Amino acid sequence: MRAFTKHKGVAAPMDRANVDTDLIIPKQFLKSIKRSGFGPNLFDELRYLDEGQPGQDHSKRPINPDFPLNHPRYQGASVLLARKNFGCGSSREHAPWALDGHGFRAIIAPSFADIFFNNCFKNGLLPIVLEEEIVDQLFTEMYAEEGYELVVDLEEQVVIKPNGETLAFEVDAFRKHCLLNGLDDIGLTLEDADDIRAYEAKRREQAPWLFDAVK
Amino acid sequence: MGHPQNKKQTLYDKLWQDHLVKSRDDGTALIYIDRHLIHEVTSPQAFEGLRLAGRKPWRTDSVVATPDHNVPSHVEERAGGIEGIVDEVSRIQVKTLNENCEDFGIVEFGINDPGQGIVHVIGPETGATLPGMTVVCGDSHTSTHGALGALAHGIGTSEVEHVMATQCLIQKKMKNMLVRVDGELGPGVTAKDVVLAIIGKIGTAGGTGYAIEFGGSAIRSLSMEGRMTVCNMAIEAGARAGMVAVDDVTLEYVKGKPYAPKGEMWELAVANWSRLHSDDGAHFDAVVELKAEEIEPQVSWGTSPEMVVPVSALVPSPADENDATKKAGIERALEYMGLEAGQKITDIALDRVFIGSCTNSRIEDLRAAAAVAKGRKKADSVKQVLVVPGSQAVKAQAEKEGLDKVFIEAGFEWREPSCSMCLAMNADKLGAGEHCASTSNRNFEGRQGYGGRTHLVSPSMAAAAAIAGHFVDVREMQEAA
Ligand code: SF4
Numbered sequence: 001m002r003a004f005t006k007h008k009g010v011a012a013p014m015d016r017a018n019v020d021t022d023l024i025i026p027k028q029f030l031k032s033i034k035r036s037g038f039g040p041n042l043f044d045e046l047r048y049l050d051e052g053q054p055g056q057d058h059s060k061r062p063i064n065p066d067f068p069l070n071h072p073r074y075q076g077a078s079v080l081l082a083r084k085n086f087g088c089g090s091s092r093e094h095a096p097w098a099l100d101g102h103g104f105r106a107i108i109a110p111s112f113a114d115i116f117f118n119n120c121f122k123n124g125l126l127p128i129v130l131e132e133e134i135v136d137q138l139f140t141e142m143y144a145e146e147g148y149e150l151v152v153d154l155e156e157q158v159v160i161k162p163n164g165e166t167l168a169f170e171v172d173a174f175r176k177h178c179l180l181n182g183l184d185d186i187g188l189t190l191e192d193a194d195d196i197r198a199y200e201a202k203r204r205e206q207a208p209w210l211f212d213a214v215k
Numbered sequence: 216m217g218h219p220q221n222k223k224q225t226l227y228d229k230l231w232q233d234h235l236v237k238s239r240d241d242g243t244a245l246i247y248i249d250r251h252l253i254h255e256v257t258s259p260q261a262f263e264g265l266r267l268a269g270r271k272p273w274r275t276d277s278v279v280a281t282p283d284h285n286v287p288s289h290v291e292e293r294a295g296g297i298e299g300i301v302d303e304v305s306r307i308q309v310k311t312l313n314e315n316c317e318d319f320g321i322v323e324f325g326i327n328d329p330g331q332g333i334v335h336v337i338g339p340e341t342g343a344t345l346p347g348m349t350v351v352c353g354d355s356h357t358s359t360h361g362a363l364g365a366l367a368h369g370i371g372t373s374e375v376e377h378v379m380a381t382q383c384l385i386q387k388k389m390k391n392m393l394v395r396v397d398g399e400l401g402p403g404v405t406a407k408d409v410v411l412a413i414i415g416k417i418g419t420a421g422g423t424g425y426a427i428e429f430g431g432s433a434i435r436s437l438s439m440e441g442r443m444t445v446c447n448m449a450i451e452a453g454a455r456a457g458m459v460a461v462d463d464v465t466l467e468y469v470k471g472k473p474y475a476p477k478g479e480m481w482e483l484a485v486a487n488w489s490r491l492h493s494d495d496g497a498h499f500d501a502v503v504e505l506k507a508e509e510i511e512p513q514v515s516w517g518t519s520p521e522m523v524v525p526v527s528a529l530v531p532s533p534a535d536e537n538d539a540t541k542k543a544g545i546e547r548a549l550e551y552m553g554l555e556a557g558q559k560i561t562d563i564a565l566d567r568v569f570i571g572s573c574t575n576s577r578i579e580d581l582r583a584a585a586a587v588a589k590g591r592k593k594a595d596s597v598k599q600v601l602v603v604p605g606s607q608a609v610k611a612q613a614e615k616e617g618l619d620k621v622f623i624e625a626g627f628e629w630r631e632p633s634c635s636m637c638l639a640m641n642a643d644k645l646g647a648g649e650h651c652a653s654t655s656n657r658n659f660e661g662r663q664g665y666g667g668r669t670h671l672v673s674p675s676m677a678a679a680a681a682i683a684g685h686f687v688d689v690r691e692m693q694e695a696a
Contacts, residue, residue, distance in 0.1 A: 016547070017540045018419055018519050022659045027640045031285060031304040033259035033311050035372075051665040054304055083540060085420040088453065089659060090638075091355040092257065093371035114423055114455050115355060115369055122373035172387070173241035186268070189381040192237055192245060196273075196383055199236040199247055207347070209476035209484050210249050212276050214322050214343055 002124035003182030007105045008151045009078030011142045013068050014043075019082060020089035021116060025098040029054055038094055039101025043069065073146045081138055082109035086127075087116025096123045106152045108159065110135050121175045124182070126154060128169045154180055223494040225391045226460050227426040230366035230491070234349045236383055245383045248277065249348040250360075252334045253321075253375065255282045255312040256640075257353030261376035262315040272319050273382040279343045280316050280323040282309045283333045285640040288603050288630035292642075297326055305641065332606020332632045335359040335573035339443060340608055342472030346461045346488040351378055356573050356656065358449040361458035362442035364465055364491040366426070368455040390424055390500040392454065393493075395431035398507035403690035405583065406441030407575060407654065407673035409433065409505075410448040411513035415523040417503055422454030425501065428493060429459050433507035439468035440577045447574045448656050451520040460492035514560050514686055515658050515671040517548035522658070523671065524560060526688045532556035551660055552668050553648065561686050563670065566649035568593075568600040568681040569663070570627075570674055572637035575654035576605030578612050580674040584654075585618040587678035587692060593626040594684030600627040601643060603635040627681065639664045652680040 029041045031054055040058040045051075047070060049062040063070050069077070080099065086109040087095060096119045099107070105125065110132040112120075120127045130138075141161070142148040151160035154176060158166040178185055189196075204211050224232070236245040253261075258280070265271070272278060285305040287293050292301060297313065300306035309326060316323035324330035330337060335356050338344035346364040351357060355369035370384065378384055394413055414421075427449050434442065442459045449457025459465075466485060469475050476484045493499075511525035522545075524531065533545040533556065549556060554563070570576070570584050581604060593600050602622045604610040610632055613619055619629045636643040637655040639662070645651050647666025654677050658669035672680065679689040 017544055020519075020657075020659045022638075022657070022662050026661055026665075027638050030256050030640065031302075031308050033263070033308055035260045035263070045661050045665065085423070085453070088419055089355065089450075089657060091353060091369040091371055093260075093353075093373060096371075111420060111423065113420070113453065115371060119371035119373065122371060172243065174239065174243045174385070177241075184268075185385060186270070186377050186380045189245065189377065189383055189385065193381075195237045196245070196247070196381065200274075200382070203247065207484070207487060209480045210345070210348065213474045213476075214279055215276055 001122070001182045001184060004105065004124050004126050004154055004179045006151065006153045006155065007078065008149060009105060010074065010076060011079045011081050011138070011148050011150050012074040012077030013139060013142060014080055014082045015068070015139065017083040018085045018088055021087055021092050021095040022089055024087070024095040025092065026052070028052065030092060030094055035097055036101060038098035039103070042098040042102040043067070076103065078103050078105045079150045079152065080104050080107045081135065081142060082107055084110050084132070086112050088113035091115045093119045093122070096120045096125050100125050108135060108138065121179060124179065126152060126179065128152065128159060130159070130167055130169060134167055223497040225493040225497045225499060226364065226428050226458055226491060227366065227389070227391055227456070228497070230347070230349070231388055233347065234366065243385050243387055246349060246386045247383055248351050248378050250344055250350045251278045251378050252338055252350065252352035252357070253278060253280045254284055254334050254352070254354065255308045256284045257372050258315065258375055259308065259311045260372050261379060262319065264376040265379060270380045272321070272379045275320045277382065278321045278379070280312060280321050281331050281334055281337060282312050282326055284634045284638065285309065286326050286633045287641050288601070288633045288635040288643055290631055293327065293631040329607045332608065333573045333576065333634055335447065336576060336605035336609065339363060339439070340472070340606060342469060342475035345469060345475060346465060346491055351384065355450045356447050358455065358457045359443050359447040359573055361446040361449065361456055362439060363469065364458060364461035364488065366456060366458065369450065389426045389456070391498070392422060392425035392427045392501040392503065393499040394427055394429050394503045396429070396433040396505045396507055397431040398433055399436070400433055400507045400510065403675065403693050404510055404512060405673040405675065406437050406444040408510055408513045410445045411515065411520070411523045411671060412505060412510045413503070414448065414452045414520050415513070416505065417452055419451060419519055419521045420453045422449065422452040425454050426456040426458065427452065427454040429457060434459060435462065438579060439464055440579045443577070444574055448520070451656055461488045512673060512676050512689055514676070516552065516554060516560065517545070518551055518658055518660050519548070520656065520658060520671060522548055526560055526676070526686055528560055530554050530556055530558045530560065561688070563650060564596065564685045565652050565680050566598050567645060567651045568597060568677050569636040569651055569653040569655065570677050571601065571603030571605065571635050572655035573605065574656045575674050576603060576609065578609050580654065581609065581613050581618050584674040584678040585621040587675050587689060588625040588627060588682065589621050591625055591682045593681045596684045597681055600681045601630055601636055602627050603630045604632050606632050636663050638662060652677045652686065
């Protein structure tokens with residue numbers, strides 16, 4: 001996995017609450033058996049004026065001029081500002097893949113849905129929870145200033161505003177460690193293989209019906 | 216972590232402790248997974264990951280696979296098996312699942328196998344998911360299996376790979392929430408109405424960070440299938456996991472299922488399962504209470520499952536909302552749905568009706584819909600009524616009972632087991648602007664088709680709407696019958 005240490009980038013808005021993963025990446029693109037290539041279809045139904053299909057040449061599609069991510073000022077943005085309960089709904093990991101594919105590295109919101117939040121960390125994408133008033137303030141400042149850039153420092157657990165003000169955020173020690181070092185957590189878990197085997201042997205004894213029932 | 220033996224525990228605490236392999240100092244834990252369900256959409260990248268790393272599944276007998284999301288529901292197309300799938304991209308995905316299961320030695324109920332169905336329907340119905348298990352699937356509605364008294368939740372594709380390679384998940388313990396529904400449900404009020412009312416009350420983020428236990432006399436009086444409907448939509452309340460304590464209804468349901476323990480093993484299992492309930496006085500971090508008598512048949516009007524009201528109500532007005540974000544949400548939803556604030560729910564006309572999905576495609580759901588449809592005809596203004604059984608077994612049972620004929624006589628279409636119009640990955644979808652009464656679980660923008668407008672309801676309410684051409688209080692029809 002790609003490591004995340006410190007990142008500086010232009011902030012862009014997804015200014016509505018309860019953005020679901022169907023909206024982040026619509027189902028027709030979930031037919032792919034790959035992990036990449038979802039970037040052009042991020043927020044497909046909002047970004048384009050027509051209905052997207054997999055395998056299309058997206059550069060030829062009509063762009064929705066009202067959608068902020070299409071505005072020139074947000075081109076190349078890599079920090080997404082979002083509202084409450086971002087990423088709710090379907091567990092599709094295609095959602096963080098699409099955000100990543102479009103170039104986002106961090107998402108800041110007052111709250112995230114659990115599964116989406118978890119999926120981000122597996123893909124080198126950092127979801128940051130800040131208080132609602134602080135997020136409101138960031139939205140206001142971003143709208144007011146073209147090219148508004150934020151620095152996200154995972155090591156120090158702070159977001160740094162253009163005026164130098166720092167906003168502290170929480171992150172689980174384990175997730176932080178994995179993200180900072182780009183660690184593959186399967187490898188880490190397999191270091192505990194003996195514990196897993198010991199547990200399994202005990203479980204097999206106590207609940208034998210759970211084993212070899214389906215073959 | 217883990218509670219001392221003498222402390223009063225919730226059902227979730229017990230399930231967590233039973234599966235705890237190891238607690239780490241940083242507050243995370245390794246949790247052992249008993250059952251891993253997989254389908255074609257969220258597994259290919261996980262298998263690819265295993266291959267690239269040269270890893271093998273830890274325990275293939277814990278995995279059960281079936282294709283459901285983009286297999287065709289259309290009878291003729293379906294008859295051609297995998298090769299018959301017209302959409303090439305879908306065909307490749309279903310084929311890939313097939314090949315991966317063969318390569319890795321995983322049991323798969325293939326596209327037209329008698330065991331095939333929506334993954335959350337076939338788990339309980341075959342006994343592949345059982346009380347006391349941890350159950351995961353790359354699908355958020357895995358919460359369904361919690362109805363059996365299991366710890367069941369959705370995971371992402373990276374976690375699918377992780378569970379396959381290690382049989383474990385890295386987890387942080389969730390908080391405990393009790394949703395208690397006491398009293399007696401009125402006639403015509405179903406499990407779907409109960410869970411929609413719960414979501415209407417706590418909101419789609421109300422359960423975030425919690426495992427929800429559904430309890431109270433109204434939940435206890437639900438059938439197993441009703442409890443599955445409730446747990447299925449725990450995720451729409453923001454909770455990854457929903458569950459119901461084990462009782463006689465559970466045991467009766469599980470007994471005799473093909474993969475359920477038999478004979479002496481059954482006795483052993485039952486003894487073990489009898490402790491799968493919250494202890495009296497166990498601590499919940501949050502408690503939500505509803506009175507069963509106050510729940511009416513529900514209809515969602517907006518683009519989030521929390522935007523739901525009783526059928527007798529009016530479409531809400533943004534003017535009545537003080538919170539700015541919520542106000543904007545209501546305005547946007549009204550515009551997307553093409554509805555007016557203050558409009559009667561019963562004045563919403565329907566273009567299509569969908570009866571199916573892992574929420575409501577079991578035999579009792581189909582019986583409820585058929586009871587309303589029997590001897591009646593769909594309204595001419597309704598273009599299509601799809602009835603999609605949740606599994607091959609449900610389909611066979613329904614046909615044995617003649618329900619397919621009831622539907623066909625009413626002008627409904629009887630289809631093949633699949634997710635179908637729940638997420639519109641196969642050919643079943645809404646056209647832009649079309650209103651649909653749907654027994655599924657999500658009314659997000661575009662969920663059932665680009666520009667489509669979904670209203671979530673129970674199976675009997677969906678059938679009633681199909682007959683009337685607009686929403687009606689199904690209780691009026693049931694009285695008339
Ligand atoms: S029926 Fe719908 S919600 Fe259920 S698994 Fe299929 S797509 Fe998901």
